[in-house]
Amino acid sequence: MLEKVDLTKNISKEEYKKKMPELEAKLGRLQRECKAMGIPVLIVFEGFGAAGKGLQISHLIQSMDPRGFEVHPVKNETEEERMHPFMWRFWTKTPAWGRIAIFDGSWYRKVLIDRFEKRTKTKELQAAFHSINSFEQQLAEDGDLIIKLFLDIDKKEQKKRFDKLAKNKETAWRVSQGDRERNARYEEYAAMMEDMLFETDTEYAPWTIIEAMDRRFATVKIYTAVIKAMADHIERVKQQKDERAQTPEDSAGNEIREIAGEADAQMKELQVSILSKADLSLNYSREEYREKLEKLQKKMEKLHGELYRRRIPVVLGFEGWDAGGKGGAIKRLTEKMDPRGYVVNPTASPNDIEKAHHYLWRFWRAMPKDGHVAIFDRTWYGRVMVERIEGFCTTEEWKRAYREINDMEKDLYDAGAIVIKFWMHIDKDEQERRFKERQENPEKQWKITDEDWRNREKWNLYEDAVNEMLMRTSTDYAPWVVVEGNSKYYARVKVLKTVTDAIEKRLKEE
Numbered sequence: 001m002l003e004k005v006d007l008t009k010n011i012s013k014e015e016y017k018k019k020m021p022e023l024e025a026k027l028g029r030l031q032r033e034c035k036a037m038g039i040p041v042l043i044v045f046e047g048f049g050a051a052g053k054g055l056q057i058s059h060l061i062q063s064m065d066p067r068g069f070e071v072h073p074v075k076n077e078t079e080e081e082r083m084h085p086f087m088w089r090f091w092t093k094t095p096a097w098g099r100i101a102i103f104d105g106s107w108y109r110k111v112l113i114d115r116f117e118k119r120t121k122t123k124e125l126q127a128a129f130h131s132i133n134s135f136e137q138q139l140a141e142d143g144d145l146i147i148k149l150f151l152d153i154d155k156k157e158q159k160k161r162f163d164k165l166a167k168n169k170e171t172a173w174r175v176s177q178g179d180r181e182r183n184a185r186y187e188e189y190a191a192m193m194e195d196m197l198f199e200t201d202t203e204y205a206p207w208t209i210i211e212a213m214d215r216r217f218a219t220v221k222i223y224t225a226v227i228k229a230m231a232d233h234i235e236r237v238k239q240q241k242d243e244r245a246q247t248p249e250d251s252a253g254n255e256i257r258e259i260a261g262e263a264d265a266q267m268k269e270l271q272v273s274i275l276s277k278a279d280l281s282l283n284y285s286r287e288e289y290r291e292k293l294e295k296l297q298k299k300m301e302k303l304h305g306e307l308y309r310r311r312i313p314v315v316l317g318f319e320g321w322d323a324g325g326k327g328g329a330i331k332r333l334t335e336k337m338d339p340r341g342y343v344v345n346p347t348a349s350p351n352d353i354e355k356a357h358h359y360l361w362r363f364w365r366a367m368p369k370d371g372h373v374a375i376f377d378r379t380w381y382g383r384v385m386v387e388r389i390e391g392f393c394t395t396e397e398w399k400r401a402y403r404e405i406n407d408m409e410k411d412l413y414d415a416g417a418i419v420i421k422f423w424m425h426i427d428k429d430e431q432e433r434r435f436k437e438r439q440e441n442p443e444k445q446w447k448i449t450d451e452d453w454r455n456r457e458k459w460n461l462y463e464d465a466v467n468e469m470l471m472r473t474s475t476d477y478a479p480w481v482v483v484e485g486n487s488k489y490y491a492r493v494k495v496l497k498t499v500t501d502a503i504e505k506r507l508k509e510e
Contacts, residue, residue, distance in 0.1 A: 002193060030231060031063075040145070041101070043226060045106075074107075087135055091365070107132055108200070131407070138360070141400060152211060307371055312371065314368065317421040318379070343375070360404065360408055367412065410475075
């Protein structure tokens with residue numbers, strides 16, 4: 001790709017002065033339009049060192065309202081960032097609806113500079129490319145506009161610019177030994193650039209090559225590329241809204257929908273229910289429970305220390321029926337753990353800030369650093385359960401969520417995390433008994449709401465959704481464990497044993 005780029009392109013000073021006022025005015029209008037329509041925009045600047053990324057970002061933002069954007073310079077990872085999956089620091093910087101995030105360097109560092117310096121191993125490359133493409137696809141499908149700009153200069157021009165910067169004591173700090181090394185091995189690094197462009201040039205997040213030998217030409221092309229991408233995206237969003245508003249009914253369409261509905265119902269009858277296989281009669285006596293609990297909690301206490309010492313992160317997700325025993329299981333699991341080494345994240349309905357981001361954003365922010373444990377009392381699986389059933393997201397959104405969730409959990413696993421998800425399972429009669437017990441106990445009345453009773457009316461819908469969720473998202477790297485929970489004693493012991501067994505297995509593999 002890069003060998004076909006014509007780096008001789010340039011623009012005169014007069015032509016530049018003629019074009020820029022109009023481009024600047026258009027960019028300002030488009031920023032306001034994106035804000036009004038709630039469109040998040042990510043603008044990524046990548047390319048060769050000394051190609052002018054910082055200068056071009058400075059030019060670009062002159063035409064924007066500074067209240068609507070944020071620039072993120074991406075350098076070496078901090079200690080905190082190194083202790084998380086590599087996409088964590090970028091997920092946490094994704095813009096809210098209507099805002100613009102500009103990246104000077106980006107998530108591509110892992111497959112460029114880090115690869116060149118051998119911090120990213122060859123065997124890790126494909127996983128890194130997959131994580132990057134998945135990240136961009138998830139944001140794009142959620143409505144974000146991703147504009148990726150690659151600034152290209154040749155080896156001779158790069159060295160010339162490095163030498164000029166190095167001669168000035170005020171700019172010499174900008175030229176590192178790594179910059180010099182990449183210039184000396186320009187062809188090798190350029191091949192890595194080619195590889196990156198090939199692997200990540202997608203329909204939902206395409207690359208635009210910027211010929212950056214002439215800085216005026218580069219500025220005009222960057223403005224033009226950003227303006228075109230914004231205008232095209234705004235037009236697509238408007239068109240999609242118009243199409244949704246019209247949606248004319250026709251007899252053929254109704255007939256097809258009826259056929260699809262009948263086929264869906266027949267498929268549900270033919271599918272095997274995972275939940276139906278759970279033996280809810282499993283039980284422990286009080287004495288058995290106390291004996292097993294004490295033994296497992298002592299083991300968990302010791303293993304928690306080993307997790308910290310060996311810097312192994314753990315992610316535990318708890319889902320289940322209302323009154324299924326999530327809180328009780330979490331309490332017994334953490335009772336002997338060092339409170340400085342774990343966090344329990346209760347997941348409620350998203351607030352306004354969380355709603356203004358991709359639904360996975362708030363969960364990425366809560367992921368543990370190496371050696372720590374993150375426990376989620378309800379999780380990202382709300383997307384394919386309550387949001388699906390209550391209509392809080394579209395059919396298209398919850399259907400693609402299975403892939404998005406699997407990809408996120410794979411990122412956690414690839415970063416060294418132990419990932420386990422628990423479905424706390426009880427039957428409908430046991431749930432009703434627990435609901436009534438809560439209502440009659442003043443100390444537990446806060447646990448029961450009218451919404452809990454309403455959800456019982458949709459038991460069958462939730463059961464179908466749970467079975468599909470378990471089938472589509474139980475993987476070898478992030479398995480689902482169905483916990484037979486009619487007996488609280490049995491459920492608590494099974495959770496503890498599952499977690500300690502998984503940790504012991506990992507420690508033996510280390």
